[in-house]
Amino acid sequence: MTKTEVLKKLAEQLDLTQADTEKLYDSFVDGATTLLAMNKGFTLPGLGSFHSEVRAEHRSYNPHYKQMMMIPPKKVVHFNQSSTLKAEINEENDEQ
């Protein structure tokens, strides 16, 4: 589903114009990104929690050079599914 489709649907549900919905959407994504960049985690109820972590410098084998390489530290986003989402997803699994 594309962003426009999502916006259209949300705009209908919320009784807002699509432009307004897009504004909300963009600032929501922007805020979430900024939070993660600032090392702040957050939870979206019913979906899961996000947080960022520094992955430490480590050695790893590079198959191209066939050698060990030192991989520099990197900050990455982690996601944890919420228990409700987990239950819902697996419930659906059982039904099928």
Added chain:
Amino acid sequence: MSNKVTYAEIIEALSRTTGFSKQKSEAFAKALIAEVKAELQETGKASITNFGSFKVKEVAERQGQNPQTGEPITIPAHKRVTFTPYKALREEVNAKYAHLESELIGEKKEKPETKSGAASAIFEEEKLPDPDLETDDVVKEEPKSFKRKEHARGNNTGLIMVAVLVLVIVGLASAWFLLRTDDPAQTAMNTSSETKASSQNETTAKQEPVSEETESPQNPELAGQTSSETAKDGNIYQVKEDEWYWVISRNAYGKAHFWPLIFEANFNRDTHPDSLETGTLLKIPALSGTPDNLTAEDYARLASGATLVSSAYENFGKLDKAKEYARYADKWNRNSQ
């Protein structure tokens, strides 16, 4: 946790930046989350543009153990939702570390301890002699003839042909100089040729090794009997664990790509350039210029080093790498003229 932001705070911030009421903002967030969930249920995939995508993954049944009792349990097959951040988010989050790059730290493979007889003879002897005793008179005659042999063997490509030609010229010129020094009557003339050679020093790179030879006090007998290739002002370096030519070259010169110099001073084309054993003693040839301001002589040596590396790679069937270093050799050759 202190570094967590609550949902209420997010909604508040959202309503502040957009100017909508908190209720509207919360309704939006809820609707968005519901949308993502519904899509995950339906298609197993969902995405938030510019943020990331969610995907339902199947997890196979596996054995685990109860962390409290240590009792083995079977975790049944289930599904879980994974999140993949998009590039925009990834880069934003990683901005602080974005400049870092991974680097080669060494070799896990066993290095074949020099294959050719001649090479191993030189290799063993080079560890024995005291660098102070052998000094500079040992000179470069030995490595040069040695080098020429190597190149003569691998003259498949036109580039190497050119290199061989250059080396033959250099070899003939140096032989001529050696003959002259043998004759004591010619000593006076030799000094004059020395000055001539050093004046050529700046102009022609090809003559470079020759002039270097004449500058150092010649002792043909010593040069003949010993096969040690102690480089001029060279340092001996012992390879530490997981170190590779790049690392050593960077430590020695500040430039990782000068490593063919080290390779050339120590090995021949029968040594695999991607192998280096811990504890090997390496000679680190000194540059006549500075790493940032190379002389024509340095470029010529870099070029011949790269040619050697190229032919060594070719020898081991690594044609793409051979081509790459042939290009380097070409470039440095042009710089040396």
